[in-house]
Amino acid sequence: MGHWKDTSSLTPLRAAGFAVSMALTAGVLLASQAAFAQSTPTPNSSIRSSTTLPGAATEDEGDIPKPSNGTTSAADNAQGATTAAIAAPDQKPSDETTGAILDEDMMRLNTREAPLDERLPPRKPEPNPATEETPGIRIGTFVLRPTVTQSINTETQNDGGVKQTRAFLETDMHTTLTSDWALHQLLVTTDGAWQKNVSGEGEEQPNFRIIGDLRLDLPQDTTAHITGGYHFYREDTDDPNAVQNADEQSDVQEFSAGASIERDFGILRGSTGIDLSRAIYSDATLSDGTTISLGDRNQTSGTIRGRIGYELSPALIPFIEANVGTTVYDERVDSAGFRRSGDSYGAKVGVELDMGEKLRGEVGLGYETATFDDPRLADIDAAVVDAQLLWSPLRGTDVNIGLLTSINPSTTAGESGYVSHALATAVTHQLRDNLTGTVLGGITYRDYPSDSPTSDETVYATGAGLTWNINRYLDLTSTIGYELTSRKTSSDSEQWRAGVGLKLKR
Template structure:
């Protein structure tokens, strides 16, 4: 089971775990890219920024110690989500769902969205950017509900997708409906934010697996005395595993549906020039059966797992703009079944440490860079430990008014469920450029590469995944956007056929 795809047919990329892997061009654009400076305000209370994975994640320093599917660190996709959300105070806020950041409507896969939006684990949230003066790009007023404000949106798009693996070619056209909502409290002290989004697809021609997804996350920020901020988080994520995932079932007509439950807590406190953070994340992943092309099913309950991750960070404030830090993480993953279907004990531990620096030069440049070391070991002595030096960076740069450049580099260990394989090291680089062409027109370009570096004693060869995408969003008025996207993905392998995917689509987004 779970043999990595080498020569089998590639199905459409889809919402997979908060892992930053096998991404489709389109997801990048749909992702929460940095909002253009004149139309998107940054929501500091829910700074959840990718990655997920994915990410489906997207991937970061908040959870570098558990097991993960190409997300930010070594945790599972669910653990990664819990850890990163719990550290809200340490990351840049995501653009508000109604402020124009959803530049491509809903036609793209979430795995790239997470790759593009991994939250930078910085100890300062990004300041709110000035909203555009133009009414067409201003944030929608939302719907008042007591002491809360609800901002919902619905996007309907029509898309075409072509995948090619060697001599095998598949093409489909499909409709996709996306619904999203953000509920934010309007309290004088503390803040509760609940975000949700879901996608439903319906093929109208051709062949290809439909990719439903849904997730909801909540973050309660507690403003405590003595310069202390705490976060309590919880979340749920549903998605269908991507056929391009190395652990996907080869030749399956429908991959496994995955459910992830997360919970987390973090506390950050300033001690004069010192800043300390402690965060705990818990996650639970449940896999359904996969259906083969002949109608039979494959039970994947041996992948069900629970992960806990503990992280600590200490920063020294040389100045408000420069904060060196050191960080350590430790994680534990326990599978429901002691041995998987191939007889391997996959439960294990993970460890990570790094040092780096946080930079805050206002709206021009903000983020962090860190170098360190990560390791994952397993209870089965037949599975060799994986360790690697890590280099992580997450920077948001605004060279001129109306232009944002988001640079994201991640190193993570990705365990495998393939018999005899421990996993591999993932190196993921993504760059996103968002530019406001006019008051009501925003263009985005995204490029990324993922290197899956397998151990020298592995029977699987390294892979490289290249993605490129571009998109336009036209704000017809405050409540309606027209979106368009175009993208391409190429996966190269030393052995086996290369895979390609092309996707294009247009959509309308109604928001309130």
């Protein structure tokens, strides 16, 4: 439960091509590491290390959490909680009969135990060089693994009867820098997307994120994390806080820092942490060339959180969690005359699950509220339902399910904000040893107070893609995505996007 920002790990596929490309990147890595994942289950601490949804993404680009299989939030895929592959154990031959008269005899022959002297080592499938993990680049005691995808895309957007179509080139980058130390670990993850229009008209959507996580392995079953990050993006035109009829929305810079500590006390597990963030908004440009200053949206926020869990078994850990946060705007009174600084409070109970390679994650229920310094702004509260589940029903198939409830304060005059209820799923399936398919889907409901002049909105998003592993270092990718924003009192908006690209891995 984040404070003020929508902490969804999967945003709506407003930038569908980018989201699916990031998901495919993680999907390929999952496929390439499947053999390793079968013998090395992810430790419990990987689930407990994060209370937010994978991946990944805490910005105002949308509300749907990024799937932990690596969507845009691919950034969120390298942060510990969502980077490990999920694969099912080896499947035994089916014992189902066909009704033939020889079935019973054939089953008896096929399932008999061979004498000791007839037993041979089990046959394993030959490894496919095209799906093996790249060796990376050794830099001292670190290993750098860069990935660059170059794609050509087409996009059609229809908002209120105004239709725009563009073709653009997009360069996506994903890198991980991992330490190779005997004790402690430093992980630096970088994600970026740069777009260049080659025809038509439509706003380019640059995006860059870098996150560092230093894990300290302390004595007595104690682990500490020190994190820091930077995120640059352009505000989405469909964002509720975006400037209407702007030719270019505001560029947003977010700085983050945090520290946490976790310790096992026998059957009890406790953790606490503090998170700080700083958001800076640039001017927005209108269609006539004039600019609007958005400096009154610049803000600094902090949150303190704590959790304690009870280990019923290694696979089942109920927990209780609470957080307290505050937000301070640079300008005490915004351009509309409202004081938007305030506080937030939240609590939830839930359970952590770790059933090995088949099912991992957590589910929580709780309550969250946000208050404002200005008495004209009504408090916002909501029942919270959060879930993050990583499920592998079959070998080669990974399902990521994310559910998030969050409070999103508004900067519109007279508006307190809205409550976002987001559900997102991502399914990655290995069609062949060198061909992986990904399907994404999500729905977000933005619930405004009954006395709000803004009507409720529902955002539907879906996407799909294929990745062909040409060899160990080169993939061919294809993506398609669609998003629909449905509004009760105003016109709907929709977007189509499709693209093909080449991904170079090292």
